Structures are given as structure tokens and as C-alpha cells.
Amino acid sequence: MKQALLSICAAALGLTMAGQASAAGTLETVKARGKLVCGVSLATPGFAAPDDKGRMQGFDADICRSIAAAVFGDGDKVEFVPTNINTRFQALQSGEIDVLSRQTTHTFSRDASLGLDFGPTVFYDGQGLMVAKSLGVTSAKELTEAAICTLPGTTTAQNISDFFRAINGKFELVVFESPDENRAAFYSGRCEAITSDRSDLASIRAVANNPDDYVVLPETISKEPLAPAFRQNDSNWGDIVSWSVWLLMAAEEKGITQANVDEMLKSEDPDVQRMLGATEELGKMLGLDNNWGYSIIKSVGNYGEVFERNLGEGTRLGLTRGPNALWNAGGLIYSPPIR
Amino acid sequence: MAFLHDMRFRAFFYQVVAIGAVILVGWTMFSTASGNLAKQNIATGFDFLSRPAGFVITEAAIAFEATDTVGRAILVGIANTVKVSLLAAILGTLIGLAVGIARMSRNPLLARLALVYVELLRNVPLLLYLFLWYSLIILILPPVRQALNLLPGVYLSNSGLVVPAALVESGGGALLACLLGGAAAAFVIRRVFTQKRVATGRSNHGALIATAAFVLPALVLWLAGGVSIDWEFPTAGKFRLTGGLHVRPEFVALLFGLALSVSANVAEIVRAGIQAVSKGQWEAAAALGLARAKTMRLVVLPQALRIIIPPLTNTYLTVFKNSSLAIAIGYPDLVMVSNTVMNQTGQAIETIAIFMGVYLALSIAISLLMNWYNAHVALKER
Missing domain, CATH: 3.40.190.10 (Periplasmic binding protein-like II)
Known part of the structure; x- marks a missing residue:
């Protein structure tokens, strides 16, 4: 800060x-x-x-x-x-x-x-969502009502808002300034999902205690060249x-x-x-x-x-x-x- | 050229020069900045405030949708900042008052405990405490799907506390009228009884009667069935609890962090204020036969208040400004919302100017209010 x-x-x-x-x-x-x-x-x-x-x-x-x-x-x-x-x-x-x-x-x-x-x-790149495997979710569309962690600004917050507006679903957005807090909140289960560019999700998954516990959902909700x-x-x-x-x-x-x-x-x-x-x-x-x-x-x-x-x-x-x-x-x- | 030696003219002249210099520097910086921005084809101005925001703010003190404007998003940020700082200031003052008095206790255990409390809180940066409280909440409490069911309808998890929400179906107006009327009645009763006590020197039950005047009308209305309240119980949704009132961990961590830091400062201010009241006052009160607790409440604290108010103003200003640390733990305060806006529009200078202006204006408002109160309680010198 x-x-x-x-x-x-x-x-x-x-x-x-x-x-x-x-x-x-x-x-x-x-x-x-x-x-x-x-x-x-x-x-x-x-x-x-x-x-x-x-x-x-x-x-x-x-x-x-x-x-x-x-x-x-x-x-x-x-x-x-x-x-x-x-x-x-x-x-x-x-x-x-x-x-x-x-x-x-x-x-x-x-x-x-x-x-x-x-x-x-x-x-x-493209924005995606990652969830814990144990949640049993296979598509981002199933994530209505879930809490989603993300970093402030960029185009991420806007894309995820647009995505849920298009399918008329509500969700809870939790925004962190620090990437570390963002990851910690996701790993601890404060949020069901975390959203970012897919490459960044791969990076977040790579540093998890057990990367195999997490899965990146198939949807790519934006174009991020x-x-x-x-x-x-x-x-x-x-x-x-x-x-x-x-x-x-x-x-x-x-x-x-x-x-x-x-x-x-x-x-x-x-x-x-x-x-x-x-x-x-x-x-x-x-x-x-x-x-x-x-x-x-x-x-x-x-x-x-x-x-x-x-x-x-x-x-x-x-x-x-x-x-x-x-x-x-x-x-x-x-x-x-x-x- | 005699006026050059005139003290009044010279004092005035220097002030004009000083103000002129400040304005010149400010204007030069502003015009250079806007010139440079224009030269680099960077958009300027405040048009972006009326564009749709396009992002969601989940914790909003005033209603907000993604389709609302950027200006309203910033307003939500301001409301969130004010909400958390106000609650933290009230909570912190109450705790601080208790701890400050405990510091003066004749019980060594209590006094030492209060000392440790103050030193621990004052000597570690607030940001670290925020990280600590937030981490404790999200790491110790279970995820929402294994939420602890404390009471029927009350759930605690690392997504926060969920309680049943009270929706007033009908009779809301009557209830409000009863509460307002009760408050007015209580105020008048208390005044009258205080005057009577001062006049007669005999204690009476003014406080008790005033409380009853405040509570009874609303209670009667309630019992007579004048209000119907619909309790909305939280239910388990697909991922989390839906319905009910949600208190989110980001808010709780920030509120506690700020309130505890305020309380440590207030405790020291209160202790200093009490110690500054001369010992003679204690002795005089004891000579009149007042008990220690009563001496504190009726004799010492009112006099200490005059000393306490000015440093208390500083503490309140600090908590208000410290609320911007919210950004570290995900509470959408003014700075957090502004950051998102800045990122989407790229107009950092304007956005920062807005939030600096808001902090300045609100800080000045707090100062004015506290100065007015200070003048109100200060020793009247006639």
C-alpha cells in the first residue's frame, strides 16, 4: 500500500x-x-x-x-x-x-x-476460474451464489461481473490488494473460486500445498492478449x-x-x-x-x-x-x- | 515611503507574498501536469464518473449494482469507510475508557493487565494486526459448508457470521415514532430529575425512569401486536448460506483492528486526563463521603474530559485515515474502490485527487465537530 x-x-x-x-x-x-x-x-x-x-x-x-x-x-x-x-x-x-x-x-x-x-x-491468455476439486463443480455457470476471490481492478473484476450478469446469477466478490492474501483466502475456503488470467491461475495452483486438489474450469470468459x-x-x-x-x-x-x-x-x-x-x-x-x-x-x-x-x-x-x-x-x- | 516601516502593512504584505507563492507553485504544477498529459494523449477530466462501473461491490453500505455509475461506486466506498470508522471509533472509545480506568486501578493485577494490553497494541503496526486478525478468522474458523451452528439460525464460518434478518412487515412507522417519542421523553425526564437533584441535594432514580420512558412505549406496542416482524432465517444454498444478515470477516477484522488500536490510544489519553486532575479533588470528594467509584464518575471524569477531548480528536482522525488499510484485507473502502476505478479508467491523478479531497473534507468535518464539542465542555472563563 x-x-x-x-x-x-x-x-x-x-x-x-x-x-x-x-x-x-x-x-x-x-x-x-x-x-x-x-x-x-x-x-x-x-x-x-x-x-x-x-x-x-x-x-x-x-x-x-x-x-x-x-x-x-x-x-x-x-x-x-x-x-x-x-x-x-x-x-x-x-x-x-x-x-x-x-x-x-x-x-x-x-x-x-x-x-x-x-x-x-x-x-x-483468457480469464478463467479455479475451484477446489472437492466442490464437484464442472462449469463456471454452476458457481452462482458462490464467493469469488480476485485482485482489484485490471479487467478481471469487470469480466466476472459481466459473466454472471449474462447468465443472470448473483455472486459475492472478495477483492484483495495483495496476491498473497488473495491466494490465502482461496486456499482457506473463504472463497469457493478464484478468478484471474488462466496463466496466473496456473501459477497460483503451482504454489498450492497440493496442486492436485484444485482444478481450472473449462470456461474462458474473456480474451486477454x-x-x-x-x-x-x-x-x-x-x-x-x-x-x-x-x-x-x-x-x-x-x-x-x-x-x-x-x-x-x-x-x-x-x-x-x-x-x-x-x-x-x-x-x-x-x-x-x-x-x-x-x-x-x-x-x-x-x-x-x-x-x-x-x-x-x-x-x-x-x-x-x-x-x-x-x-x-x-x-x-x-x-x-x-x- | 513611510508605509514600508509600518508594522501592520509589513505583516499584511508578507502574508500576501506567501499566499501568492503557494498559489503560483500550485498553479504551475497543475498546468505543467495537464500540459504533459495532453502532450502524451492521456485522457483527463472527470467524465469517467458518469460511466457505468461494470464491477460488483459485495459489501456495500448503500445499494449498488454493476450497472450503476463509477461516481456511485466511489460513493459506496465513502459510505463503507465512514461506516467502519464510525463503529470503530465508538467501540474503541468504550473499550479504551474501561482500560484507561483499569490502568488506574488499585488492584495490581488489573492495572498490569491493562498496561500489557496498551503496550501490545500501541507498539505493533496496525497493518500487521489486521493481517493477524484476518488470518485468524479465515484459518481457524471452518469453511462455510461446515459452518458452526451456534444457535438456531446463527452460523459462524470463515465467511463470517450469519444471523436471521428482521424484516419489519408492518407497523415500522409506529415503532419508529414510539422510539423517537420515548427518546425525547427520556431526555426531558433526565433533565428535570437532574435539576431536582442539584436543587434538593437528594439522589433520585432519574436514570432508571428515563430508561423506562425510552423502552416502554416501544415494548407496549410490540406486546400489543402493533408491529409484525418477519424473521428471515438463513438457509443452506448450493455453496453458502443465503438470506439472513451477513457480517463478513473482512469487515470484522478491520473493525476489530481499528477499534483495538483506538482503544489503546484512548486508554492512555483517559489515564493522562485522570492523572491531570489535581489530587485535591479526590481528597475533597472523599471528605464529602463520596465512594471511590462515584468520585471517579461525578467529580474526576467530568474534569478530565476537558483535557481528554483535544487528543481524542487526533485519535479519531487517525482511525478514519487508518481505515484505508482496509485494502490489505479486502474490505471495499474508498481506497479499494478507487483503485479498481483507477485500473479500469487509467485516470489515476483524478481518482487520487478525489479520494484525497474526500479524506481532507471528512477529516476537517471531524475536527470542526470535535472543536465545537471541546468549546462546549471547556472551562468557561468569565
């Missing part, structure tokens, strides 16, 4: 005082600073949470690293700033962070009214963020991995040559080094590797690719051509 107020104050102060921060161009600012400042979630396993050595791990964190690698050739030149759910946009608007990679849903009103733009969708966000009116920086993400996707399509990227430099495939900077000068067009693509893959691997390492079936979250498979494997992940 105190932290939230502090960051709000800082953001408000930033808006009142600093007017010129955005004028210089984010790329120049980042280069002059020598590191990328990236806004991530507060300890969400799988997306952004420090490991036992203090290194930030997670899907969103790796998106930050890929952008840093594109700019500096080194994925570790990132300062991670855990952002509060209420002040994440202000942190971006005021210039406190360069890019927001924080499980943030791309919506019309955010895009149109908050002075920011969204990059490509990095994760297709999670995308990185950056300040409006800086198209060069926007291009760098977007193409860093698309390069991850294109690399998976071309089979370029962290392990084979050095051999791939000698590949005969002209697409691969362009992506890794062996031919032509695509990086220069963005104001980056020509080996930007090589640096990204060398630092974090391709999209599939990033996904499997942080969220995939080998991790505690155990998510399948689902809609996040490549377009030619039945999913929605599709990169425009890199040429």
Missing part, C-alpha cells in the same frame, strides 16, 4: 516536473544510460520472479532481456522494476520505465486513452520492442535456437541470414547493431524456448502451448516477414 502510494506520488511528480524526458527519444535515453529499465510483475512465478540467486526469471523478464540484447548485444543489461498493478501505466507514462512487460492486456481504452502503445501479443507496452509517439522505440518480439517468433519458425545460433550464422537460408545480420543491414534501419537478431537468440533463445523454460510443461506451471503455438502448428503466434 505504502509502496503503491509512493509510486503514484513519484509518477504524479514525474508528470508535473519532467516534460522533456520523452523528447530525447527512448533509444538514445536507454543507450546513454547503459541499461534498459523494464517494468515487470511483483513476484509472479513463471512471468517475473527472482530465483534463489536473485536473478529475475520468467517469461516477461525474458522479453525484457531480448529487447536489451537487441539494443546492447547483452541481455543482462536490464534493470527490472517490479511495478504495482495500479501504477504500472503511470510508471511508463512518466518515463520511470522504458517498456512495460507485465502480463498486461491490450485493450482499446488503454491503447486510446493512456498515452501508450502496445507491441505484438506475446501470450494469448498480453503484450508489452511503450510510450506513444516514439515509433522508432516501438519498432525496436515489436521486432525484438517478432524475431523471437520468427526464430522458432526457422528453427534457430540458443544452442545452434552460431552454426546458423553460416546458414544458406536468406531469411536466416537477414535475421542474424549475416547479410543486409536490417539492424541499422532500427538504429541498432546489425547483429541484433543474433544477440537476442544468443541471450534468451527463440519464442518456443522462452515459453518452455518459463511456462511450459516441464515447469511448475505446466502450461501447454495451446493458442500460443506457432501459426503453422495450429496456434496464433505469427511474425511478419523479417526482410
Whole structure:
């Protein structure tokens, strides 16, 4: 709470005082600073949470690293700033962070009214509900009259209200500011169900005493395309963020991995040559080094590797690719051509 | 240029300069902020207040539906904040008064216990206590489907306390009239009897008669069958109890946390107030043959009240502002509702300005009320 107020104050102060921060161009600012400042979630396993050595791990964190690698050739030149759910946009608007990679849903009103733009969708998510198995519930529609725990704001509270309004059911909403209290209230049985994005539910389930006691219901009650966000009116920086993400996707399509990227430099495939900077000068067009693509893959691997390492079936979250498979494997992940 | 040496002119001049500087700084910040917001294409203004809220507030002191406006949602937040702070202030004052007097007790066990109570509550941050009370409630009590059935129709679980709700079917108006009339009668009777006691010096049963005047009309109406009350008993629904009156654990934890923290402060204020009354007053009362309890009630406490009121005002202001810690344990107070609004509209500066304005206005209202009461009980110097 105190932290939230502090960051709000800082953001408000930033808006009142600093007017010129955005004028210089984010790329120049980042280069002059020598590191990328990236806004991530507060300890969400799988997306952004420090490991036992203090290194930030997670899907969103790796998106930050890929952008840093594109700019500096080194994925570790990132300062991670855990952002509060209420002040994440202000942190971006005021210039406190360069890019927001924080499980943030791309919506019309955010895009149109908050002075920011969204990059490509990095994760297709949707809001779901999780219940204890012992409840014997198989569909969210059976949950009328139940108490449902959630975090404040985002689009979650609104979606769940809309869902029950559509089926004309009443429910009790219990809203917690802190993710820990939210989880504790759900595990203790204060609420029958907990609602959040499905990826987040997987994360909540993973840290339960006995994950098998809980089941995520089949309904997906909203579309939540999670995308990185950056300040409006800086198209060069926007291009760098977007193409860093698309390069991850294109690399998976071309089979370029962290392990084979050095051999791939000698590949005969002209697409691969362009992506890794062996031919032509695509990086220069963005104001980056020509080996930007090589640096990204060398630092974090391709999209599939990033996904499997942080969220995939080998991790505690155990998510399948689902809609996040490549377009030619039945999913929605599709990169425009890199040429 | 003689007026430059005029003290009155100079004092006035400095004040004008000071106010002017404050206004200039405020205006500069405001215009820079709005300019920056406009430059970054960030929506500003208060139009969002009339948009539909679209979210549910389960614990609402005034009726609220998801289709109501954002403005009404904020109003619900204000009502919830006022409800919990008011109840906490009353409860905390009552407990605090008892503990403060116990601190002065000649029984060492009672006095030490009161000391431990005060020190434990005053020296740990309130937020931690809120977490503690809330965790105790939700971890110790069983889930709602195994709710403890304390009395017929009374259930206790980690979803709170559910009791039968009394729905007044008919005669509600008559009942209200009886209660109001009884209260007025009680007030007059008490006044008259007090005057009589002061005049004659003889004690009478004013308090007892006044209480009877308050209760009897309503009781007679009730017994004569003038009111019919329909008791709505909670029944086991699919997941939880439906019907009845629900007291939710978030509210209880916050109310207790705030009330206990108030009580510790009030206890110390009361003790200080009592100790500040000169020892001569005790001795004079004893010389007149008043018992210790009566001395406390009739001689010492009324004089202590004058010393107690100003610091008590501070305590009430603190509890009101501390109620914003509700956000940690899921009680939908003003800050919690504002946070949700902020998230949906992204207009943080406006929303924060609203809740700061509300806290400021209500705090000033509390101060004015307490200052008026202070002037009322203060020693009249003629």
C-alpha cells in the first residue's frame, strides 16, 4: 500500500516536473544510460520472479532481456522494476520505465486513452476460474451464489461481473490488494473460486500445498492478449520492442535456437541470414547493431524456448502451448516477414 | 515611503507574498501536469464518473449494482469507510475508557493487565494486526459448508457470521415514532430529575425512569401486536448460506483492528486526563463521603474530559485515515474502490485527487465537530 502510494506520488511528480524526458527519444535515453529499465510483475512465478540467486526469471523478464540484447548485444543489461498493478501505466507514462512487460492486456481504452502503445501479443491468455476439486463443480455457470476471490481492478473484476450478469446469477466478490492474501483466502475456503488470467491461475495452483486438489474450469470468459507496452509517439522505440518480439517468433519458425545460433550464422537460408545480420543491414534501419537478431537468440533463445523454460510443461506451471503455438502448428503466434 | 516601516502593512504584505507563492507553485504544477498529459494523449477530466462501473461491490453500505455509475461506486466506498470508522471509533472509545480506568486501578493485577494490553497494541503496526486478525478468522474458523451452528439460525464460518434478518412487515412507522417519542421523553425526564437533584441535594432514580420512558412505549406496542416482524432465517444454498444478515470477516477484522488500536490510544489519553486532575479533588470528594467509584464518575471524569477531548480528536482522525488499510484485507473502502476505478479508467491523478479531497473534507468535518464539542465542555472563563 505504502509502496503503491509512493509510486503514484513519484509518477504524479514525474508528470508535473519532467516534460522533456520523452523528447530525447527512448533509444538514445536507454543507450546513454547503459541499461534498459523494464517494468515487470511483483513476484509472479513463471512471468517475473527472482530465483534463489536473485536473478529475475520468467517469461516477461525474458522479453525484457531480448529487447536489451537487441539494443546492447547483452541481455543482462536490464534493470527490472517490479511495478504495482495500479501504477504500472503511470510508471511508463512518466518515463520511470522504458517498456512495460507485465502480463498486461491490450485493450482499446488503454491503447486510446493512456498515452501508450502496445507491441505484438506475446501470450494469448483468457480469464478463467479455479475451484477446489472437492466442490464437484464442472462449469463456471454452476458457481452462482458462490464467493469469488480476485485482485482489484485490471479487467478481471469487470469480466466476472459481466459473466454472471449474462447468465443472470448473483455472486459475492472478495477483492484483495495483495496476491498473497488473495491466494490465502482461496486456499482457506473463504472463497469457493478464484478468478484471474488462466496463466496466473496456473501459477497460483503451482504454489498450492497440493496442486492436485484444485482444478481450472473449462470456461474462458474473456480474451486477454498480453503484450508489452511503450510510450506513444516514439515509433522508432516501438519498432525496436515489436521486432525484438517478432524475431523471437520468427526464430522458432526457422528453427534457430540458443544452442545452434552460431552454426546458423553460416546458414544458406536468406531469411536466416537477414535475421542474424549475416547479410543486409536490417539492424541499422532500427538504429541498432546489425547483429541484433543474433544477440537476442544468443541471450534468451527463440519464442518456443522462452515459453518452455518459463511456462511450459516441464515447469511448475505446466502450461501447454495451446493458442500460443506457432501459426503453422495450429496456434496464433505469427511474425511478419523479417526482410 | 513611510508605509514600508509600518508594522501592520509589513505583516499584511508578507502574508500576501506567501499566499501568492503557494498559489503560483500550485498553479504551475497543475498546468505543467495537464500540459504533459495532453502532450502524451492521456485522457483527463472527470467524465469517467458518469460511466457505468461494470464491477460488483459485495459489501456495500448503500445499494449498488454493476450497472450503476463509477461516481456511485466511489460513493459506496465513502459510505463503507465512514461506516467502519464510525463503529470503530465508538467501540474503541468504550473499550479504551474501561482500560484507561483499569490502568488506574488499585488492584495490581488489573492495572498490569491493562498496561500489557496498551503496550501490545500501541507498539505493533496496525497493518500487521489486521493481517493477524484476518488470518485468524479465515484459518481457524471452518469453511462455510461446515459452518458452526451456534444457535438456531446463527452460523459462524470463515465467511463470517450469519444471523436471521428482521424484516419489519408492518407497523415500522409506529415503532419508529414510539422510539423517537420515548427518546425525547427520556431526555426531558433526565433533565428535570437532574435539576431536582442539584436543587434538593437528594439522589433520585432519574436514570432508571428515563430508561423506562425510552423502552416502554416501544415494548407496549410490540406486546400489543402493533408491529409484525418477519424473521428471515438463513438457509443452506448450493455453496453458502443465503438470506439472513451477513457480517463478513473482512469487515470484522478491520473493525476489530481499528477499534483495538483506538482503544489503546484512548486508554492512555483517559489515564493522562485522570492523572491531570489535581489530587485535591479526590481528597475533597472523599471528605464529602463520596465512594471511590462515584468520585471517579461525578467529580474526576467530568474534569478530565476537558483535557481528554483535544487528543481524542487526533485519535479519531487517525482511525478514519487508518481505515484505508482496509485494502490489505479486502474490505471495499474508498481506497479499494478507487483503485479498481483507477485500473479500469487509467485516470489515476483524478481518482487520487478525489479520494484525497474526500479524506481532507471528512477529516476537517471531524475536527470542526470535535472543536465545537471541546468549546462546549471547556472551562468557561468569565
